[in-house]
Amino acid sequence: MRPVRHFLEVDDLTAAELAKVLELSADPSPTLVLEGKGMALLFEKPSARTRHSMEMAVVQLGGHPVSIAGGEVGIDKRESAEDIARTLACFHAAIGARVFDHGLVERMAAVSPVSVVNMLSDQAHPLQALGDLLTVTQEFGPISGRRIAFVGDANNVSRSLAIGAGMAGAEFVLSGPPGYHFSSADIDRISAAGGTAEFVDDPVEAVADAHVVYTDVWVSMGEEDQAPEKMEAFAGYIVDEALMARADPDAIFLHCLPARPGLEATEGVLYGPQSRIWQQAENRMHAARGLLTFLLGMT
Ligand code: CP
Ligand code: NVA
Numbered sequence: 001m002r003p004v005r006h007f008l009e010v011d012d013l014t015a016a017e018l019a020k021v022l023e024l025s026a027d028p029s030p031t032l033v034l035e036g037k038g039m040a041l042l043f044e045k046p047s048a049r050t051r052h053s054m055e056m057a058v059v060q061l062g063g064h065p066v067s068i069a070g071g072e073v074g075i076d077k078r079e080s081a082e083d084i085a086r087t088l089a090c091f092h093a094a095i096g097a098r099v100f101d102h103g104l105v106e107r108m109a110a111v112s113p114v115s116v117v118n119m120l121s122d123q124a125h126p127l128q129a130l131g132d133l134l135t136v137t138q139e140f141g142p143i144s145g146r147r148i149a150f151v152g153d154a155n156n157v158s159r160s161l162a163i164g165a166g167m168a169g170a171e172f173v174l175s176g177p178p179g180y181h182f183s184s185a186d187i188d189r190i191s192a193a194g195g196t197a198e199f200v201d202d203p204v205e206a207v208a209d210a211h212v213v214y215t216d217v218w219v220s221m222g223e224e225d226q227a228p229e230k231m232e233a234f235a236g237y238i239v240d241e242a243l244m245a246r247a248d249p250d251a252i253f254l255h256c257l258p259a260r261p262g263l264e265a266t267e268g269v270l271y272g273p274q275s276r277i278w279q280q281a282e283n284r285m286h287a288a289r290g291l292l293t294f295l296l297g298m299t
Contacts, residue, residue: 041068125160151243253269
């Protein structure tokens with residue numbers, strides 16, 4: 001029997017497997033790897049795109065998604081994270097989890113006899129990175145050699161994207177205020193994945209020649225207590241029309257969403273001609289389908 005594969009961060013795949021997942025994501029007639037089976041989707045935090053893209057990907061693969069709020073199962077209160085994973089595996093062919101603490105998905109994966117998929121933690125958002133890379137391929141063809149400038153926080157979204165971009169051969173640069181760079185452990189992991197973890201304070205310098213300008217909220221779910229200091233620190237890092245004009249003329253704008261129009265990006269950029277945010281949102285479903293086809297079918 002082949003070993004169970006989990007997906008907690010993009011580098012749980014090899015570079016060749018990532019390319020395969022992106023290829024499978026574009027397949028309109030996937031193998032029905034979940035026919036007659038279920039997938040449990042556990043959410044400790046709110047979600048629109050992740051829940052709907054995962055539920056529909058499961059349906060498209062012939063399966064039945066069951067979404068559960070964290071409070072329903074009482075993670076580490078009513079029952080340990082390990083016993084929740086063991087229980088869900090009695091009924092489901094795979095488990096997805098969106099958690100505050102990345103350690104929870106690691107603990108679930110450590111005991112789960114079925115694949116565990118990280119649907120966002122404080123550390124990583126690998127499903128988002130898959131959808132983002134799929135969007136880049138749709139726009140530009142090969143990802144290799146493209147430059148992705150992330151103007152914003154060193155957070156779950158930028159970390160996973162930096163790893164995935166590195167694996168796919170793209171240049172990645174992060175621009176934010178001093179003190180908001182990736183940790184040295186992150187930099188080591190991005191480098192090990194084949195990526196660059198360039199950091200520049202100046203967003204104009206960061207977006208020069210960029211094919212993709214990306215941003216996310218400055219205050220992620222679970223760190224609301226840091227809002228006052230982060231709002232002040234990131235004030236000069238809004239992605240506006242003037243900043244987009246400094247990127248490559250064919251550059252696209254991406255945002256994982258949900259957005260705060262007028263804070264991290266202007267309405268003109270979010271909803272303007274260079275924006276691909278809805279294509280990017282839809283790609284979450286295609287990428288989820290590609291990943292599940294790979295993990296469960298191992299084609
Ligand atoms: N981008 C993303 O993960 O969106 P949701 O939080 O709505 O799932
Ligand atoms: N960085 C954001 C992403 C939301 C999809 C957060 O964690 O809240």
